[in-house]
Amino acid sequence: MxxxxxxxxxxxxxxxxxxxxxxxxxxxxxxxxxxxxxxxxxxxxxxxxxxxxxxxxxxxxxxxxxxxxxxxxxxxxxxxxxxxxxxxxxxxxxxxxxxxxxxxxxxxxxxxxxxxxxxxxxxxxxxxxxxxxxxxxxxxxxxxxxxxxxYPITVATQSWHLRQTIRAALEQSSDDLTQLPFKLHDFGARGVSSAESAAIGGAAHLVSFMGSDTVLGVVAANHYYNETMAAFSVPAAEHSTITSWGRERETDAFRNMLAQFGKPGAIVSVVSDSYDLFAALDVWGTELKQAVLDSGGMLVIRPDSGDPQTIVLQTLRALDASFGSTLNGKGRRVLDNVRVIQGDGVNPESIAAILAAMDEAGFAADNIVFGMGGALLQQINxxxxxxxxxxxxxxxxxxxxxxxxxxxxxxxxxxxxxxxxxxxxxxxxxxxxxxxxxxxxxxxxxxxxxxxxxxxxxxxxxxxxxxxxxxxxxxxxxxx
CATH class of the missing domain: 3.20.140.10 (nicotinate phosphoribosyltransferase)
Incomplete structure (x- = not known):
């Protein structure tokens, strides 16, 4: 041979x-x-x-x-x-x-x-x-x-149906449907079997959405389907960029994220469950609140552990208590200056359950973005x-x-x-x-x-x- x-x-x-x-x-x-x-x-x-x-x-x-x-x-x-x-x-x-x-x-x-x-x-x-x-x-x-x-048909099919689920939630609870293409973000690159799968599946997701961290999927969509830029992302923290500061300096790590990326009109995502999510939410709503407001940007909190439905509601309530919210035309609350991204345990069933629980609690779907990994690109056959x-x-x-x-x-x-x-x-x-x-x-x-x-x-x-x-x-x- x-x-x-x-x-x-x-x-x-x-x-x-x-x-x-x-x-x-x-x-x-x-x-x-x-x-x-x-x-x-x-x-x-x-x-x-x-x-x-x-x-x-x-x-x-x-x-x-x-x-x-x-x-x-x-x-x-x-x-x-x-x-x-x-x-x-x-x-x-x-x-x-x-x-x-x-x-x-x-x-x-x-x-x-x-x-x-x-x-x-x-x-x-x-x-x-x-x-x-x-x-x-x-x-x-x-x-x-x-x-x-x-494979691309099945990924595209699942994302298309999830778009319908999220769209229905927005129609019921939101005044703004233009945010729909950015409501389900591709977190799947590390969970697939190969670079080729990331490219093919990542591109398929982009038929229905325009947010992705799967670089090869965006590159493939651009290359094979004649696009200049098929999807977009924002600066976001991972656990290492927070935990490398040490537990006692977690607040400094958060403050650094705002200093680096918190500009007017910008979006910055910060994972906040490295140690104690609830303590972190308290810091965001007290010590760092003014810095968030002064930045002119939108802070997106990422809880990344615990039961997704429970944690999302707890996070929303904590942020509502500290940053406040505005009642929209559908009678639902939209948080001021902050949002939540849920990227743990996200699948078709949990997305539907979280959106239903949010609506029942009086929160608009505006308040959340979903990041979907293995279930998006790998848990299909x-x-x-x-x-x-x-x-x-x-x-x-x-x-x-x-x-x-x-x-x-x-x-x-x-x-x-x-x-x-x-x-x-x-x-x-x-x-x-x-x-x-x-x-x-x-x-x-x-x-x-x-x-x-x-x-x-x-x-x-x-x-x-x-x-x-x-x-x-x-x-x-x-x-x-």
């Missing part, structure tokens, strides 16, 4: 080789299809799950990163050496054909619903078709890589929305045939059949999956239904290059 000429000791080139970005058994599949097979059609869907609708996002990242660069002879040599040593057959002739006939670009067509679309589960979201008889199997070979779109990619049609000779699985042991794994597309009713926005060719009444088609899938990739070329701005507009077009 130390074959330098084939690059098997170069992990960077291995990880960027599309032929190796698959499952081992895929290498043998070209020998397993009917000998007369000449084209293949596969699709991706969410077969249900935690949420009844998914927000489609992330395919453009995968296509730009993995499919817009050509296969090279060196990649083929590398893959051949690997699979031979690995115990799998290797379709060298097929891959050489791609290089010779297509310049290394994969002759596949990918169609998808526009990114930012919110689609009910059990509908086709992506289709992959290869109609070159020499390499028809590509439509399935790409499954491993393409199905990873489950492919089964959260039960994503699958399946072959649904194969051409044998000149004729297309339906393909499906229908396990007697699990009806939920039944796949769809035929060459599929997604329709959208132009009046109601309703979606439905149907088969190609579109055999329907032409008048009905013109008046009611449009094909919702667009060709985004064809033979090495990205045909749609959408911006995050447009995706956000599509995802939130029906709010309010």
């Amino acid at each position: 130390h074959n330098v000429s084939h690059g098997l000791n170069d992990i960077a080139s291995i990880l960027s080789n599309p032929i190796l970005n698959t499952d081992s058994y895929k290498a043998s599949h070209y020998l397993q299809y009917p000998p007369e097979a000449s084209a293949m059609f596969s699709y991706i869907e969410s077969r249900g799950g935690r949420y009844g609708r998914t927000l489609f996002f992330g395919l453009q990242m995968l296509i730009k990163e993995y499919l817009c660069r050509p296969i090279t002879p060196a990649m083929i040599d590398q893959a051949k050496a690997f699979f031979t040593a690995h115990g799998e057959p290797f379709n060298e002739a097929g891959w050489r054909y791609i290089v010779e006939q297509f310049g290394g670009y994969l002759p596949v067509r990918i169609r998808a619903v526009p990114e930012g679309s919110v689609v009910p589960t059990h509908n086709v979201l992506v289709t992959v078709e290869c109609d070159d008889p020499q390499v028809f199997w590509l439509a399935s070979y790409l499954e491993t890589m393409l199905l990873r779109v489950w 492919r089964d959260t929305q039960r994503f699958a990619m399946k072959c649904s049609a194969i051409r044998l000779g000149d004729d297309w045939h339906d393909v499906l699985k229908d396990p007697v042991t699990d009806a939920g794994k039944r796949s769809m059949k035929g060459r599929l597309t997604l329709l959208r009713n132009r009046h109601t926005g309703e979606y439905r999956t149907t088969t190609l060719p579109l055999e329907w009444d032409e008048r009905t088609a013109e008046s009611d239904w449009d094909d919702a899938l667009v060709t985004v990739f064809d033979s090495g070329k990205l045909l749609i290059d959408v911006s995050l701005t447009d995706i956000r507009h599509r995802a939130h077009a029906h709010e309010g």
